Amino acid sequence: KKTVSDASGLTCSVGVSGDKTTAKFAAKLNKPDGLTVITPWEAEARLADEPVTELSGIAKGIGTFLNKYGVYKCGDMKKLPIGILAKRFGNPGRRIWLMAQGKDPEPVTTIIKPPKTIGHGKVMPPGTHDLRTVLLYLQHMAEKVGTRLRRHNFQSNHFFIGIKTEAGWLGMKTKIDFTTDDGQVIYELGRQFMQKYWVGQEARQVQITALNPTESRQQDLFLDNTHQIKREKINKAVDKINQRYGEFTVAPMPVIGRSEMPNVIAPAWKPTGHRKTI
Incomplete structure (x- = not known):
């Protein structure tokens, strides 16, 4: 298993062969720092009852399209021929079809690029x-x-x-x-x-x-x-x-006790590393 961080900054533990979609799903179950293990062979069953709009990249537009074909939950996706999504969205459509079944072809990325x-x-x-x-x-x-x-x-x-x-x-x-x-x-x-x-x-x-x-x-x-x-x-x-x-236990005198507004977690937050931005 590896501990990884997804784009939303949440951590989870997945099998080395785990896919990115399952990793993100696992990350949301016990956030922010909880540990959830979903093995590759469990992925499809764990995703089956989740709304398709919970998948990364599926917002209201694609969700409405899928609803027209009776696809509301991830488990409904296998009833829809992959060709329909491929014709409408191309390769991203094929990936969405696989994502809903825990077969996302994109692997989990564990390397954080240097900051810009x-x-x-x-x-x-x-x-x-x-x-x-x-x-x-x-x-x-x-x-x-x-x-x-x-x-x-x-x-x-x-x-x-x-x-x-x-x-x-x-x-x-x-x-x-x-x-x-x-x-x-x-x-x-x-x-x-x-x-x-x-x-x-x-x-x-x-x-x-x-x-x-x-x-x-x-x-x-x-x-x-x-x-x-x-x-x-x-x-x-x-x-x-x-x-x-703790932060600012020692700091320049003007700052101590003068600027105590709470930190706000940004969307790019990660538990560790340079991307833990405020």
């Missing part, structure tokens, strides 16, 4: 025009991004800083001369952005995203990295404390 971005954002309190409040939230997000970069051994020198206003997103992409995973450095980019672009509009949401993160690089031996080395030691110590006693 690592970011955090938060909705602001209604009617926020205060610069200090906006900077507080930006600092909170900067520390979150830095923590996640370090946790997964990534750094970046390319960041997006943005604020959602009544007129839409106000943002910029900025590059620095070196890669970093330090929340303090990332926050400084946010502060510079505010000074340059923000003129007091209502701030509805903030966002900081590390673009194209790469694995941590070796420091330049010919530059004076004394301050950077000191920051790395501090961050390492802080991370160890926070991993043991």
Whole structure:
């Protein structure tokens, strides 16, 4: 058996020969962290009484089409000739026919691709025009991004800083001369952005995203990295404390107790790995 995560971020345990559809079904039974084992030879029977619309990729449109042929549950699918679905939807239709019977040809994917971005954002309190409040939230997000970069051994020198206003997103992409995973450095980019672009509009949401993160690089031996080395030691110590006693047990003073809105789980959430986004 292997423990895997599907696109919805839920975990399950399936046989090595298990298919992706059955894995997703198993993932939903005891979420978010429960363990459900469905062997390949049980898949068809376990899916038989489930509505076809519970299958990934079958929404109202395809569901209505299937209902016209008396297919409401997965177990009804075998009564429908595969050719009808193939004629209407092509190869995806053939896959749907197999999916409903626990025979999805697409295997379970256990390898998570490297991230293209690592970011955090938060909705602001209604009617926020205060610069200090906006900077507080930006600092909170900067520390979150830095923590996640370090946790997964990534750094970046390319960041997006943005604020959602009544007129839409106000943002910029900025590059620095070196890669970093330090929340303090990332926050400084946010502060510079505010000074340059923000003129007091209502701030509805903030966002900081590390673009194209790469694995941590070796420091330049010919530059004076004394301050950077000191920051790395501090961050390492802080991370160890926070991993043991909880997020932001140790944090910059302005952040502690000032930005306690609950984390919201995004659709791409996974229990482990860089895709556990907030």
